[in-house]
Amino acid sequence: SQQGEEDPQALSIQEGENATMNCSYKTSINNLQWYRQNSGRGLVHLILIRSNEREKHSGRLRVTLDTSKKSSSLLITASRAADTASYFCATDRRTSGSRLTFGEGTQLTVNP
Amino acid sequence: DAGITQSPRHKVTETGTPVTLRCHQTENHRYMYWYRQDPGHGLRLIHYSYGVKDTDKGEVSDGYSVSRSKTEDFLLTLESATSSQTSVYFCAITEWGALNYGYTFGSGTRLTVV
Numbered sequence: 001s002q003q004g005e006e007d008p009q010a011l012s013i014q015e016g017e018n019a020t021m022n023c024s025y026k027t028s029i030n031n032l033q034w035y036r037q038n039s040g041r042g043l044v045h046l047i048l049i050r051s052n053e054r055e056k057h058s059g060r061l062r063v064t065l066d067t068s069k070k071s072s073s074l075l076i077t078a079s080r081a082a083d084t085a086s087y088f089c090a091t092d093r094r095t096s097g098s099r100l101t102f103g104e105g106t107q108l109t110v111n112p
Numbered sequence: 113d114a115g116i117t118q119s120p121r122h123k124v125t126e127t128g129t130p131v132t133l134r135c136h137q138t139e140n141h142r143y144m145y146w147y148r149q150d151p152g153h154g155l156r157l158i159h160y161s162y163g164v165k166d167t168d169k170g171e172v173s174d175g176y177s178v179s180r181s182k183t184e185d186f187l188l189t190l191e192s193a194t195s196s197q198t199s200v201y202f203c204a205i206t207e208w209g210a211l212n213y214g215y216t217f218g219s220g221t222r223l224t225v226v
Binding site: 033035041042043044045046048088090098099100101102103104105 | 157
């Protein structure tokens with residue numbers, strides 16, 4: 001089973017609205033990361049949040065982490081058509097070395 | 113993506129033939145990874161490397177082998193390709209010791225086994 005599981009699997013919104021995606025995981029982690037993948041392309045790193053952090057911002061992105069609930073959320077504010085992509089959470093359990101485990105992703109569609 | 117290239121980008125091969133995919137980086141990163149991406153499974157780790165000649169298995173390593181004789185190159189070999197290995201393969205790199213850095217992914221290799 002996936003260490004990270006995103007919810008919802010698909011999300012369709014209008015331009016200008018906020019998009020929220022959630023990720024749950026099963027075991028303790030060192031950090032949690034979010035990636036974006038445009039159709040037919042590789043994954044692009046968006047943001048990383050450490051296990052001792054609760055919230056992090058980067059531009060229009062806001063990530064929260066609740067280690068007690070083993071969950072994270074990614075908020076994209078004022079969405080644009082260009083935000084249309086698949087979004088993946090990935091967890092890293094290691095304290096030395098690194099091995100990311102990915103969820104199945106959320107497909108976000110932003111309609112103009 | 114800048115600093116990491118995968119080759120070939122597309123390949124069609126026959127069942128039973130050997131196939132080698134190449135990942136080349138110019139970032140001098142210590143860590144390199146091979147993932148496969150399939151619908152309904154997200155990305156799954158095949159093999160990874162923490163340095164030259166230092167490789168280990170991921171969660172879906174059966175039927176695959178890897179080699180890393182130079183820092184910049186990480187090769188993934190399908191010894192005898194099967195239809196279940198039809199997938200999109202991604203290579204990724206990250207810095208050593210920088211546990212708080214994200215991965216940089218290549219553009220992927222779409223492999224079809226017929």
